[in-house]
Amino acid sequence: MMRRGGETRQAGGSGLRACLCILLGILLALSATGCATAPRQAFDLAAAAGALPRAERGGPSLVVREMTAAPPTSSARIVVRDADGSVYILPDSEWSAPLPRLLRDRMVEALQRAGVAAAAYGLAGAALSTDIRRFEIDVARNVAVVELSVRLVDANTGAARAAQSFVAEAAAPEHTGTPAVMALTGAAGQALAKAASWARGKL
Numbered sequence: 001m002m003r004r005g006g007e008t009r010q011a012g013g014s015g016l017r018a019c020l021c022i023l024l025g026i027l028l029a030l031s032a033t034g035c036a037t038a039p040r041q042a043f044d045l046a047a048a049a050g051a052l053p054r055a056e057r058g059g060p061s062l063v064v065r066e067m068t069a070a071p072p073t074s075s076a077r078i079v080v081r082d083a084d085g086s087v088y089i090l091p092d093s094e095w096s097a098p099l100p101r102l103l104r105d106r107m108v109e110a111l112q113r114a115g116v117a118a119a120a121y122g123l124a125g126a127a128l129s130t131d132i133r134r135f136e137i138d139v140a141r142n143v144a145v146v147e148l149s150v151r152l153v154d155a156n157t158g159a160a161r162a163a164q165s166f167v168a169e170a171a172a173p174e175h176t177g178t179p180a181v182m183a184l185t186g187a188a189g190q191a192l193a194k195a196a197s198w199a200r201g202k203l
Contacts, residue, residue, distance in 0.1 A: 042076075042096040043181045048106045048188040060119035061203060062126050063155055064108050067100035067148075069132035074100060078184070079136040080175055087136070093177055099135060103188065110192035114200050127155040128199055133165070135188070137172050137180050144172040144183035146191040152202050162202045166194045 073079055076098050077089040095102050104120060107130065111118035118128075133147040151163045168190035172183035 040090075040092055040094045041177070042094055043185075044096040045102055045106050045185055045188055048103075048110075048185050048192055060122045060124045061117045062111060062119075062128055062199065063122055063124045064104055064111065064118055064120055064128045065130075066104050066120075067107075067130040067132050069100050069135070073132055073135050074098060078180065080180070081136050081138050081140075083140040090176060090180065093181055100132060103132065103135075103192075104130070106188065107192055107195065110189075110196040111199060114193075114196040116196065116200050116203065124155050126161065126203060127153050129153055130195070134167075135184065137175050137183065139175055142171065142173050142175075143169045144180070144187040145169050146184065146187040148191050148195055150195050150198070152199060164195075164198055166191045166198070168194065 068074070072087065072089055076095045078093050078095065079087060079089060081087050107128070108118050108120055111128075129151045131149040133149055134145045135147075136145055137143075138145050145167070146169075147165065147167045149163070149165045152161045153159060154161060168187045170183045170186035170190070172180060174180060
């Protein structure tokens, strides 16, 4: 009888330990959820290309290839260059897609606004290749900087027809969140408009 009672007490202790383990697991899960970072706000640079004209008929006369960029500019993260030259990314904001793809779409729109029959895909005699050299907030000067290196090439042979770099800046007194994004959008709009006007003149 004593043995049976001991076994009963041992079983009860095991059940208590199991309950405590389950409770501990729930508390840890809740703690991890509370420590999770808040989702970042996504932006799409939609205002950079401005209002579009009526769509033109016919196929594209210019194909805009996906742009290239070095990390971290090649990602969806928003880049800030500190006064000491170091680079970091905004913790609370990001682009809605990797920047080269997103900016390519805005370039197509800017070209269409300039009167060029442009598209991201299709058959055309000419193609536009772009390297994003800078797309960042410059903390030292409180400006958003966008630098694009653009080449107009023969779509069939790849031979370069013309090349040009475009730099645009916009005031950026605030370096986080929506104000930083709006400054970058303004600078991008200037650079895209310059590039679209240049490309139109070279076709």
